[in-house]
Amino acid sequence: MGLGECLKSQVLCQVLISYVFLASGLLINLLQLCTLPVWWLNKSLARRINCRLGYCISSQSVAILDWWSGTECTLYTDPKMYPLYGNENGIVVLNHQFEIDFMCGWSFCDRFGVLGSAKVLVKKELAYVPVIGWMWYFLEIVFCKRKWEEDRITVSQSLQKLRDYPENFWFLLFCEGTRFTAKKHQISMEVAEKKGLPKLKHHLLPRTKGFWVTIQNLRGTVAAVYDSTLNFRNNESPSLSGILSGKKYHADLYVRRIPLESIPEGEAECAAWLHKLYQEKDGFQEQYIQTGRYPGPIVSTPRRLGPLINWLCWSALVLFPLGAFLVSLLSSGSTLTILASLAFCYGGQCPPFKPHARGILCHARPLDYFVIF
Numbered sequence: 074m075g076l077g078e079c080l081k082s083q084v085l086c087q088v089l090i091s092y093v094f095l096a097s098g099l100l101i102n103l104l105q106l107c108t109l110p111v112w113w114l115n116k117s118l119a120r121r122i123n124c125r126l127g128y129c130i131s132s133q134s135v136a137i138l139d140w141w142s143g144t145e146c147t148l149y150t151d152p153k154m155y156p157l158y159g160n161e162n163g164i165v166v167l168n169h170q171f172e173i174d175f176m177c178g179w180s181f182c183d184r185f186g187v188l189g190s191a192k193v194l195v196k197k198e199l200a201y202v203p204v205i206g207w208m209w210y211f212l213e214i215v216f217c218k219r220k221w222e223e224d225r226i227t228v229s230q231s232l233q234k235l236r237d238y239p240e241n242f243w244f245l246l247f248c249e250g251t252r253f254t255a256k257k258h259q260i261s262m263e264v265a266e267k268k269g270l271p272k273l274k275h276h277l278l279p280r281t282k283g284f285w286v287t288i289q290n291l292r293g294t295v296a297a298v299y300d301s302t303l304n305f306r307n308n309e310s311p312s313l314s315g316i317l318s319g320k321k322y323h324a325d326l327y328v329r330r331i332p333l334e335s336i337p338e339g340e341a342e343c344a345a346w347l348h349k350l351y352q353e354k355d356g357f358q359e360q361y362i363q364t365g366r367y368p369g370p371i372v373s374t375p376r377r378l379g380p381l382i383n384w385l386c387w388s389a390l391v392l393f394p395l396g397a398f399l400v401s402l403l404s405s406g407s408t409l410t411i412l413a414s415l416a417f418c419y420g421g422q423c424p425p426f427k428p429h430a431r432g433i434l435c436h437a438r439p440l441d442y443f444v445i446f
């Protein structure tokens with residue numbers, strides 16, 4: 074094991090990364106709160122400031138993925154479409170199978186300059202999570218309760234507000250509505266059978282209402298749907314704890330750009346269109362599993378330095394007071410205080426976290442609970 078790998082596997086490093094994320098995140102949440110008066114004076118300026126502040130938080134997860142773990146994210150797409158990515162608004166339809174799928178999504182957002190403004194239709198529970206949830210509130214993320222009677226009004230209202238958003242954005246939709254597990258797959262295929270729809274092997278049956286309401290409300294604002302299918306090489310089962318301990322994964326993302334005009338307007342037609350899209354996505358996954366490749370060429374999208382620089386700056390800012398505190402603690406000379414501090418630092422160390430299947434958390438260390446939501 075090299076020095077780098079040895080360092081990355083240290084629990085202390087993972088604790089420090091988490092400390093930087095939480096301390097700087099809360100500080101940024103506070104700065105976001107301070108932008109409230111700006112909303113009344115100049116809404117567009119407030120939104121732009123919040124995009125930058127949001128970037129400071131979400132790019133830390135990109136830095137950990139791209140630079141700390143060294144995970145490679147490869148893009149398969151039509152090179153002719155490449156210049157459009159990041160220069161127009163898009164609705165991203167992504168499969169929801171991996172614990173770190175959103176981190177790979179964020180990494181691609183960064184590579185195309187839309188990380189700060191990235192949007193998602195997310196379950197309401199996440200709005201209350203400090204740092205990420207509070208950041209999302211200021212970024213006008215769309216929350217849903219997964220109760221259509223309530224969502225049809227609130228989701229539409231939130232989407233309408235994005236019509237005059239001052240920056241290009243990608244709006245992410247996990248149409249499956251929940252992360253893939255074997256049990257959920259079995260139930261959803263029973264629903265497919267009842268509805269007379271073809272069975273899917275690698276996806277859950279998509280929920281169509283969120284997609285339809287998004288298309289309906291963002292027509293004229295968004296140029297295209299980016300149909301995106303993600304998988305990992307060599308049957309890797311990536312996890313956040315793996316990323317934190319510096320494990321390198323290999324993500325492959327296949328993106329097709331579908332102009333919004335080609336998507337039907339009526340609810341039933343739009344739903345049928347989405348079901349057909351998921352049947353095609355299922356075919357792409359099958360091809361990937363059989364051949365290790367998606368169709369089409371690979372386009373180079375190198376990781377960017379921005380997230381690393383941002384991460385180093387925030388680390389310096391929040392680690393300095395922590396270092397000063399520890400020095401003053403050590404110089405106090407109280408053996409009891411020093412022993413208590415050491416016990417606190419290492420007390421959270423449990424046996425390694427092992428997911429027994431993709432996406433299922435079965436034995437988590439304290440830090441893993443952060444993403445169990």
Ligand SMILES: CC/C=C\C/C=C\C/C=C\C/C=C\C/C=C\C/C=C\CCC(=O)SCCNC(=O)CCNC(=O)[C@H](O)C(C)(C)COP(=O)(O)OP(=O)(O)OC[C@H]1O[C@@H](n2cnc3c(N)ncnc32)[C@H](O)[C@@H]1OP(=O)(O)O
Pocket residue numbers: 158165167175177178179181182191192193194195196217218219220221222224243244245246247248249250251260261264277278279280281282283284299301328
């Ligand atoms: C170039 C590079 C390109 C791309 C880069 C990639 C990405 C980057 C982009 C952006 C990144 C930004 C941010 C990412 C950061 C973090 C995000 C992380 C995680 C978020 C995870 C979530 O929160 S997912 C959960 C929330 N989202 C959703 O639920 C969306 C999908 N759901 C819907 O659309 C729903 O319809 C709804 C929520 C709007 C309403 O739900 P409800 O349940 O009330 O209604 P439904 O219509 O869905 O349900 C009733 C119908 O469903 C049928 N049914 C019943 N059981 C099932 C079943 N098991 N499976 C399928 N269908 C079922 C039932 O029969 C009803 O059918 P009807 O025919 O009667 O309608």
Ligand SMILES: CCCCCCCCCCCCCCCCCC(=O)OC[C@@H](O)COP(=O)(O)O
Pocket residue numbers: 090091094095133134137169175196199205247250251252440443444445446
């Ligand atoms: C404390 C550790 C910090 C270390 C720094 C690393 C940065 C990591 C950033 C973490 C950001 C967390 C974003 C929350 C995303 C949650 C994804 C999620 O919630 O997926 C599950 C849902 O789809 C389905 O939920 P269910 O249908 O099971 O209900």
